[in-house]
Amino acid sequence: MLRFVLRRLMLLVPVMFGLTVMMFIIARLLPGDPVGLAAGPNATQAEIAAYARDFGLDQPVWVQYGRYLWGLLHGDLGVSIFSRRPVLADLIAYLPATMELVFAAMALAVGLGIPAGLAAAVWRNRWPDYASRVAALAAISMPRFFLGLLLQLTFAMWLFWLPLGGRFPIILEPPPTVTGFLTLDALFAGDWEAFVTACRHLALPAIAMCLSPLATIMRMMRASTIEVLQQDYVMTARALGLPPRLIVFKYVAKNAVSATLTVIGLYFGWLLGGTVLVETVFDWPGIGLYATSAIVSQDFMPVIGVALVIGLMFMLVNLLVDVLYGVINPKVRYT
Amino acid sequence: MTTTDLSRMTRRGLLALSGAGLAAMMLPDAVFAQGRKILVIAAGQDIPNFDPHIATGYSASFFFRNVYDPLVRVSGNPPEAVPALASSWESSADGLSWTFKLNPAAKFHNGDAVTADDVVYSFERALRLAKGNSWMIRGIVEPGKVTALDAGTVRFDLAAPFAAFLAVLPWIFVVNKAQVEANLGADDGQAWLLANTAGSGPFQVKRAQAGTLYELERSATPWQPGAGNLTGVIWQIIRETASQRLALQRGEVHIAVDLTSEDMDSIKDAAGVVRVIEPEYRTFSIKMNTQHGPLADIELRKAISYATNYQAIVDAAGYADLMTGPLPNGIMGHNPALEVYRQNLEKAKEHLAKSKHPNGGITLKMVHVNGLEQQRRWALIMLDSLKALNITLDIQPMLWPDMVAACKSPETFPDLFPVYQTANYGDPDNIAFAAYHSSRNGGWQNAVYNNPAVDALIEAGRKETDPAKRVEIYGQMQAAIVADAPDIFGVLERRKLGMRDSVQGFAFTPVASNAIECHGLSI
Numbered sequence: 004m005l006r007f008v009l010r011r012l013m014l015l016v017p018v019m020f021g022l023t024v025m026m027f028i029i030a031r032l033l034p035g036d037p038v039g040l041a042a043g044p045n046a047t048q049a050e051i052a053a054y055a056r057d058f059g060l061d062q063p064v065w066v067q068y069g070r071y072l073w074g075l076l077h078g079d080l081g082v083s084i085f086s087r088r089p090v091l092a093d094l095i096a097y098l099p100a101t102m103e104l105v106f107a108a109m110a111l112a113v114g115l116g117i118p119a120g121l122a123a124a125v126w127r128n129r130w131p132d133y134a135s136r137v138a139a140l141a142a143i144s145m146p147r148f149f150l151g152l153l154l155q156l157t158f159a160m161w162l163f164w165l166p167l168g169g170r171f172p173i174i175l176e177p178p179p180t181v182t183g184f185l186t187l188d189a190l191f192a193g194d195w196e197a198f199v200t201a202c203r204h205l206a207l208p209a210i211a212m213c214l215s216p217l218a219t220i221m222r223m224m225r226a227s228t229i230e231v232l233q234q235d236y237v238m239t240a241r242a243l244g245l246p247p248r249l250i251v252f253k254y255v256a257k258n259a260v261s262a263t264l265t266v267i268g269l270y271f272g273w274l275l276g277g278t279v280l281v282e283t284v285f286d287w288p289g290i291g292l293y294a295t296s297a298i299v300s301q302d303f304m305p306v307i308g309v310a311l312v313i314g315l316m317f318m319l320v321n322l323l324v325d326v327l328y329g330v331i332n333p334k335v336r337y338t
Numbered sequence: 339m340t341t342t343d344l345s346r347m348t349r350r351g352l353l354a355l356s357g358a359g360l361a362a363m364m365l366p367d368a369v370f371a372q373g374r375k376i377l378v379i380a381a382g383q384d385i386p387n388f389d390p391h392i393a394t395g396y397s398a399s400f401f402f403r404n405v406y407d408p409l410v411r412v413s414g415n416p417p418e419a420v421p422a423l424a425s426s427w428e429s430s431a432d433g434l435s436w437t438f439k440l441n442p443a444a445k446f447h448n449g450d451a452v453t454a455d456d457v458v459y460s461f462e463r464a465l466r467l468a469k470g471n472s473w474m475i476r477g478i479v480e481p482g483k484v485t486a487l488d489a490g491t492v493r494f495d496l497a498a499p500f501a502a503f504l505a506v507l508p509w510i511f512v513v514n515k516a517q518v519e520a521n522l523g524a525d526d527g528q529a530w531l532l533a534n535t536a537g538s539g540p541f542q543v544k545r546a547q548a549g550t551l552y553e554l555e556r557s558a559t560p561w562q563p564g565a566g567n568l569t570g571v572i573w574q575i576i577r578e579t580a581s582q583r584l585a586l587q588r589g590e591v592h593i594a595v596d597l598t599s600e601d602m603d604s605i606k607d608a609a610g611v612v613r614v615i616e617p618e619y620r621t622f623s624i625k626m627n628t629q630h631g632p633l634a635d636i637e638l639r640k641a642i643s644y645a646t647n648y649q650a651i652v653d654a655a656g657y658a659d660l661m662t663g664p665l666p667n668g669i670m671g672h673n674p675a676l677e678v679y680r681q682n683l684e685k686a687k688e689h690l691a692k693s694k695h696p697n698g699g700i701t702l703k704m705v706h707v708n709g710l711e712q713q714r715r716w717a718l719i720m721l722d723s724l725k726a727l728n729i730t731l732d733i734q735p736m737l738w739p740d741m742v743a744a745c746k747s748p749e750t751f752p753d754l755f756p757v758y759q760t761a762n763y764g765d766p767d768n769i770a771f772a773a774y775h776s777s778r779n780g781g782w783q784n785a786v787y788n789n790p791a792v793d794a795l796i797e798a799g800r801k802e803t804d805p806a807k808r809v810e811i812y813g814q815m816q817a818a819i820v821a822d823a824p825d826i827f828g829v830l831e832r833r834k835l836g837m838r839d840s841v842q843g844f845a846f847t848p849v850a851s852n853a854i855e856c857h858g859l860s861i
Contacts, residue, residue, distance in 0.1 A: 035739030036746070039781070043394050045473035045772060048780060053468065086386040087532055088548070096548050152580070160584055167584055173551050173574050174376060286576050288549040296384075301739040 011322050026310045027068050030303040037301035041084045058084050081304030090308040099183025100170060101289030105274045107205050108212035116217045120224025121256055139221050142214035151211040151284035166204050168286040208285040216270040220263055227262035231255045261331045268324035272317035375861055376570040379854055380582040380591040384549055384575055389531035390511035391464040399853035404554055406511035406537035409438050417764035417849045419504040423452055423512055433499035433803040440490045445559040446514040446538045454486030459515035474506040499801045501808055502765035540857040566843050566860035586836045594836040595852040599656020602834050614835040615657050618848045619666040619761035624826040629748035629786040632700050637693035639823040643679035644686035646826050647723045654715040658829040663816045666830055671766040671812030678820055683726055690727050698728025704754035708735035713756050745785035764849040766812050767800045774819055787824040
């Protein structure tokens with residue numbers, strides 16, 4: 004397995020290289036005048052040219068790319084032409100918020116979706132199955148931003164149970180940064196009150212984010228469980244008189260989950276790149292918001308930086324999923 | 339409430355009551371009662387960086403107005419210059435020489451006194467970097483022409499008389515020379531000032547979380563008179579205007595600066611909320627391609643100007659006033675009696691008949707910012723208005739950077755180009771120069787319009803120091819521009835601020851009113 008993991012990690016290099024080439028070319032091919040925009044409405048043509056010189060944008064594209072790659076090898080992802088802040092520093096500031104949100108949403112989706120899918124399959128064509136089917140349909144057809152607004156209205160405006168948005172109350176000092184995940188940092192600091200506060204802020208955006216993967220995971224789990232339930236070894240186990248609970252949890256669930264793992268891995272990447280609407284509604288300061296504002300103003304370096312990070316995370320998560328196949332199902336061999 | 343009342347209470351009522359109690363606990367007022375008076379402002383724009391000679395935008399203006407000091411500040415309605423670092427000033431009769439006496443009490447946050455050397459250094463740095471707001475003094479203040487006469491006196495010898503000189507000074511902020519020079523690096527201190535400050539303003543940075551919030555606290559070396567009771571200010575970034583409104587209604591923020599007309603309607607009767615709806619010098623007009631394509635024909639431009647349904651344009655804008663000519667209503671020199679185009683189909687057809695396309699039958703291209711609903715509505719109004727002239731309109735939503743790129747030449751500039759223009763300083767020179775002087779051609783504020791006679795009037799207006807003569811010059815300029823019909827003069831959207839009624843000491847100024855100055859405010 005170690006060789007498999009190492010080989011997959013080695014594969015990251017050409018993939019990331021290809022991603023930089025593609026993103027760089029796309030960014031440069033886009034029409035528009037980001038430098039003119041960044042220089043401000045009253046800049047003269049000479050000042051705009053000086054602005055472009057400052058950022059090396061007056062150089063041929065291949066020179067710009069060479070400089071970018073050299074910088075990348077030294078941990079420099081470039082500088083935003085609008086804020087002039089280093090992209091790496093911005094990503095370090097924004098990424099943990101998105102990761103925390105995605106992990107929370109996936110935890111909810113997996114934690115609820117797998118048992119619900121299992122239950123729907125075991126009680127097939129009975130009320131748990133019907134209920135889960137209706138819930139899945141509703142969850143998958145509800146746009147996330149709209150659901151976010153509904154959740155805000157219900158739980159923040161009418162019931163006043165949860166905060167409207169943000170990661171932490173603005174008037175309080177957040178716990179000292181260790182991981183960048185406020186929930187974990189609060190636990191590390193032993194600050195239970197801060198942990199609860201961070202969870203309360205996380206609740207609504209995580210719910211808004213989790214419904215779509217939850218519905219898919221639930222349906223996938225149901226389908227794969229039904230398939231496994233029809234396998235010969237399950238019939239044998241039943242014939243031998245094993246208790247149904249043992250059959251379902253020990254022999255069925257484990258095999259059914261491995262088929263659902265692929266979806267979980269893919270959804271992780273999908274959520275990572277698709278947080279922007281929820282982040283906007285809940286003012287969640289993550290990379291989705293960062294990337295959107297950069298895309299709108301055609302600020303190349305942050306856009307490329309975000310694409311690289313999402314690409315890297317996506318590949319790492321899928322590698323992890325591939326490894327987990329073998330952990331769950333020993334029959335899987337890594338070649 | 340008695341136990342009997344409680345027993346009669348519905349579950350929903352109980353929930354609402356407990357919710358209200360919880361809400362009361364969550365409201366900032368509870369925290370402020372602990373001795374901290376922190377004003378929370380909800381805004382959609384992040385502060386790009388902390389360098390006062392580089393960053394622009396209303397969020398940056400808010401930051402600099404509170405963390406740094408200029409020589410003079412702008413205040414009142416109509417706006418006028420009031421003392422800041424300079425306690426007094428005088429100018430020569432020809433308007434070329436200006437002498438400012440600094441307030442001896444002025445201190446930077448690190449305790450250093452603010453001296454004339456700092457002022458000289460700041461202006462020269464702004465000119466050297468040629469970014470941010472330096473365009474306001476470009477060609478007026480030249481390096482070497484700002485002199486420290488003594489520690490408390492600074493003199494400007496202008497390259498040319500500039501009537502708006504006092505109006506632009508509030509936007510050139512003074513940095514502590516010693517602090518910047520100690521962190522100069524290879525880039526004139528730019529890298530250091532991105533995230534550090536060297537100001538003397540009433541507030542200093544307590545914490546900064548890019549994309550989330552910026553908390554300011556009272557300066558450790560307060561010297562400005564007239565302070566309110568605030569101990570701090572938070573600039574909280576809330577991108578959705580609907581979320582800003584909800585936060586305001588919940589009492590989580592004290593001021594929301596980006597509310598729409600619909601938001602203002604929905605908070606009309608909200609408890610504890612005050613609406614500020616005031617005219618401001620922010621114009622919306624539709625620029626026409628006067629150099630290339632069908633609209634190079636002045637008769638066709640006039641036909642379109644007369645065909646436009648202005649009432650629909652102002653109705654679609656919500657809280658707004660129709661413009662009377664190229665200058666914002668109410669600004670010095672604006673002529674409210676100016677005869678401008680109003681919808682008159684007879685006149686429109688008369689001018690169309692005199693044009694190269696007497697029967698219409700052409701298609702014009704109008705762009706608008708993709709996603710900006712207001713501009714899309716105005717484009718649809720133009721589509722409808724032009725039907726009367728048998729002209730069809732091809733409406734193309736574009737990203738703003740693409741629109742800016744299209745302004746580079748008359749050939750790439752669309753026939754109709756909607757644009758907002760905000761007065762950065764409260765003087766007619768600002769809009770006049772940016773929107774109609776030919777030196778701006780190629781930029782989005784005035785991509786193509788070029789009339790040497792108008793240029794001469796704009797230049798005369800900025801050089802003239804006698805206000806009465808300036809009014810006369812700007813009167814001629816407005817008439818000349820209207821005669822050329824380069825724009826469809828649209829609306830002035832009113833500034834819309836939502837405020838908790840606990841905010842005291844706020845006075846509206848129609849320049850950069852969303853970049854709130856917090857020094858004199860109390861809660």
